[in-house]
């Protein structure tokens with residue numbers, strides 16, 4: 001079966017995203033003529049002019065974080081996984097994601113929400129443009145992008161959202177509005193790197209009557225396997241805090 005872009009070329013820890021089968025890819029191990037990919041299969045190999053081989057793989061959701069273009073700092077998969085699991089995202093949900101940033105969170109939410117829609121709102125046109133390219137790359141059609149300030153955009157929304165996810169500056173200020181647009185038993189999840197802002201979000205959720213509020217951080221520790229032994233290599237483990245509440 002002929003392969004189609006996008007694909008990823010993988011060798012050991014290196015991975016390259018290929019969006020077109022034309023031109024050249026310059027690696028540390030030589031040059032790859034990308035036209036040659038047209039005659040290859042998934043799982044096959046392609047060689048650089050120095051004979052170093054790369055394995056050809058389809059572009060998958062696990063590649064979103066590594067290969068999406070970056071505008072604003074994206075949220076990490078470990079935190080996205082927690083948001084999806086703790087809010088019980090089902091595949092037919094209506095989700096509000098603010099702000100879009102690079103679109104990493106929106107893309108994962110859309111991927112696991114196959115029969116639903118993710119409405120994502122970003123106030124900066126330049127970031128929205130980067131995210132749009134990422135959504136196209138991922139082939140995701142169930143994302144509705146809006147450019148604007150979510151505090152005003154959301155005034156036009158109805159009480160129909162299953163999940164509201166916030167990763168922006170005005171998180172705490174937006175909690176009352178989130179309460180207005182969430183269905184009964186809908187969830188809110190807020191991601192923020194700072195203690196103070198997280199406390200503000202927590203208190204705002206309490207004030208608005210959200211229940212089952214949980215506030216936590218997910219820690220990922222990367223391991224290094226060497227002949228002398230195995231040890232953690234993660235130096236900076238903090239990314240952000242997550243606060244989750246249920247609209248009861």
Ligand SMILES: C[S@@+](CC[C@H](N)C(=O)[O-])C[C@H]1O[C@@H](n2cnc3c(N)ncnc32)[C@H](O)[C@@H]1O
Nearest residue numbers: 072074075099101102103104105123149150168
């Ligand atoms: C940290 S980034 C979000 C990253 C995103 N979750 C991802 O995974 O790629 C925060 C984004 O929120 C946007 N933003 C901040 N305040 C906003 C607002 N009131 N309405 C819409 N977007 C806002 C910023 O411009 C920025 O792009």
